Amino acid sequence: GQSLEQPSEVTAVEGAIVQINCTYQTSGFYGLSWYQQHDGGAPTFLSYNALDGLEETGRFSSFLSRSDSYGYLLLQELQMKDSASYFCAVYNQGGKLIFGQGTELSVKP
Amino acid sequence: GAGVSQSPRYKVTKRGQDVALRCDPISGHVSLYWYRQALGQGPEFLTYFNYEAQQDKSGLPNDRFSAERPEGSISTLTIQRTEQRDSAMYRCASSSSGQGDEQFFGPGTRLTVL
Numbered sequence: 488g489q490s491l492e493q494p495s496e497v498t499a500v501e502g503a504i505v506q507i508n509c510t511y512q513t514s515g516f517y518g519l520s521w522y523q524q525h526d527g528g529a530p531t532f533l534s535y536n537a538l539d540g541l542e543e544t545g546r547f548s549s550f551l552s553r554s555d556s557y558g559y560l561l562l563q564e565l566q567m568k569d570s571a572s573y574f575c576a577v578y579n580q581g582g583k584l585i586f587g588q589g590t591e592l593s594v595k596p
Numbered sequence: 597g598a599g600v601s602q603s604p605r606y607k608v609t610k611r612g613q614d615v616a617l618r619c620d621p622i623s624g625h626v627s628l629y630w631y632r633q634a635l636g637q638g639p640e641f642l643t644y645f646n647y648e649a650q651q652d653k654s655g656l657p658n659d660r661f662s663a664e665r666p667e668g669s670i671s672t673l674t675i676q677r678t679e680q681r682d683s684a685m686y687r688c689a690s691s692s693s694g695q696g697d698e699q700f701f702g703p704g705t706r707l708t709v710l
Contacts, residue, residue: 518696529687529701530639537696574638578696583652584629586638 489513491587493575498593499565507560507573507590515580519551519558522574524589530574533560562592570594600702602688608708609678617673617705621690628671629699630663631687639687645671678709 491511499505518537522530536542536551548561572589601620609615621628627646631639641655647668665671675682685706689699
């Protein structure tokens with residue numbers, strides 16, 4: 488089967504750094520994606536890691552360790568607008584994307 | 597088009613009726629995906645297409661659910677004999693190549709079965 492685990496909630500203050508972890512179990516793993524979803528909105532793509540290591544895109548970075556079946560999303564210089572749900576998702580050999588249950592991030596002033 | 601569009605945005609139907617949900621992907625995108633998302637949960641994979649070929653339908657809950665993309669562009673997800681448990685947000689997404697690249701999601705169709 489396939490499963491992903493990520494924390495259900497994280498709270499942080501403006502300007503801080505927060506890390507959202509994701510562990511997964513899947514067959515035919517190709518890569519790990521992260522998506523952001525604001526209340527009432529559609530998920531939007533943040534990053535995709537197919538290889539081990541860190542990918543940086545502005546204030547957001549994503550890390551993957553294939554040997555540990557583990558990845559994380561790092562958000563720096565948090566802003567109020569970063570309050571949203573964050574989903575890790577496994578892209579597998581069959582070509583489909585399997586999402587985790589999401590982490591609700593609350594950024595406080 | 598500028599983005600993925602879905603219609604209708606809201607659909608209320610009575611139990612036992614059939615519904616058809618439409619997705620219009622970004623022009624030229626090869627891959628099209630259907631998801632179902634319950635409140636507070638992640639999108640749940642239903643099925644996906646490359647061009648007009650349905651590649652994987654393992655996520656369709658039962659044989660009341662079907663999908664097609666006859667000309668490799670617009671897709672329709674059909675639910676026959678709807679049940680209350682089918683009530684959810686149904687989301688469509690498209691990607692240019694389907695090789696793990698960015699999926700662009702539509703606004704979704706909120707289905708309510710009374």
